[in-house]
Amino acid sequence: MLTLHAADLLIAVPGTDPVPGGAVVVDGDTVAALGPYEELAAAYPRARVRRWPGVITPGLRQWHGAYLLTRAYHPDPREYEELGDRPLTGERLAVLDMTGTRWAGSVRRGVQQMLRHGTTAVAIGSDPVVSTAVARSGLTVVSPLGAPGILLEEPNLDPFRNAYGLADAVASPLTVGGRADLAVFDVPDVPDAPDVPDALDEAALLEAGAGTCVATVLAGRLVHRRR
Structure with a gap:
């Protein structure tokens, strides 16, 4: 069609x-x-x-996919009242009881958050849970080589914040x-x-x-x- x-x-x-x-x-x-x-x-x-x-x-292309999907926890909507609706990292993540099932759910929600930010390509590592979720989503996997190199205190779901300009942010x-x-x-x-x-x-x-x-x-x- x-x-x-x-x-x-x-x-x-x-x-x-x-x-x-x-x-x-x-x-x-x-x-x-x-x-x-x-x-x-x-x-x-x-x-x-x-x-x-x-x-x-x-x-858009998300350069920090590996960090956002393996080192950040994306709360379930049912947890928003307790944890908020933003990804949790560092000390806030360390106090959570992270089972394998909970991590898998976080990865799936993180992928959905990327799609909500216009992302169609993502750089990831070798984590099998992440690889499976990304493959199922249809997102294109790209190499992290060639990333703009902007140093962020915390990688952002917004690809525009990880780039010097639109040309850096788009996948192709x-x-x-x-x-x-x-x-x-x-x-x-x-x-x-x-x-x-x-x-x-x-x-x-x-x-x-x-x-x-x-x-x-x-x-x-x-x-x-x-x-």
């Missing part, structure tokens, strides 16, 4: 001119077309249309014929942005953060949609 994802702005390749009112046509797990919504809607009249607020970008650009991994972020337009009238620029997106993600598409599948 063809799906046309449309938003206020499309940034298919970081560093190049964005497309106001842009869209991506997805055919199965592949990008079939990129460009202005009106042109693609006319060219693909039978495509199912999904309209999103904000900006479409390529899917959106290209026709390439895998349909993309994310959508609900960030307001920037009035009078240089060279892109009434459009959102990359700096505003990075400042707003990946917590504004409203949708993540992984190999053509809608794996996260903020309600």
Whole structure:
């Protein structure tokens, strides 16, 4: 089935001119077309249309996946009242009774949190529980080599916080014929942005953060949609 994802702005390749009112046509797990919504809607009249607020970008890459999935505990929603809803590390993690079952649940929830932050590729180690959960999710596994090298007091679920810019944060650009991994972020337009009238620029997106993600598409599948 063809799906046309449309938003206020499309940034298919970081560093190049964005497309106001842009869209991506997805055919199965592949990008079939990129460009202005009106042109693609006319060219693909039978495509199912999904309209999103904000900006479409390529899917993001989480450099610190190994840390976030093996050295941080992601609480179950039933534990929020006691533990909060943020990942626990260090001394807060050390006092928990971490059984194998509890760790496995944490890993699955951590993977889901990554998807909620627009992540489509992740660098992980050799932990078998992590490898299994990531494989089942469909996330692409990437090498940690080449990471931007930003030193954080605590690695963040937001890939924008782990990168110097959008080009560092994305897994790979959106290209026709390439895998349909993309994310959508609900960030307001920037009035009078240089060279892109009434459009959102990359700096505003990075400042707003990946917590504004409203949708993540992984190999053509809608794996996260903020309600």
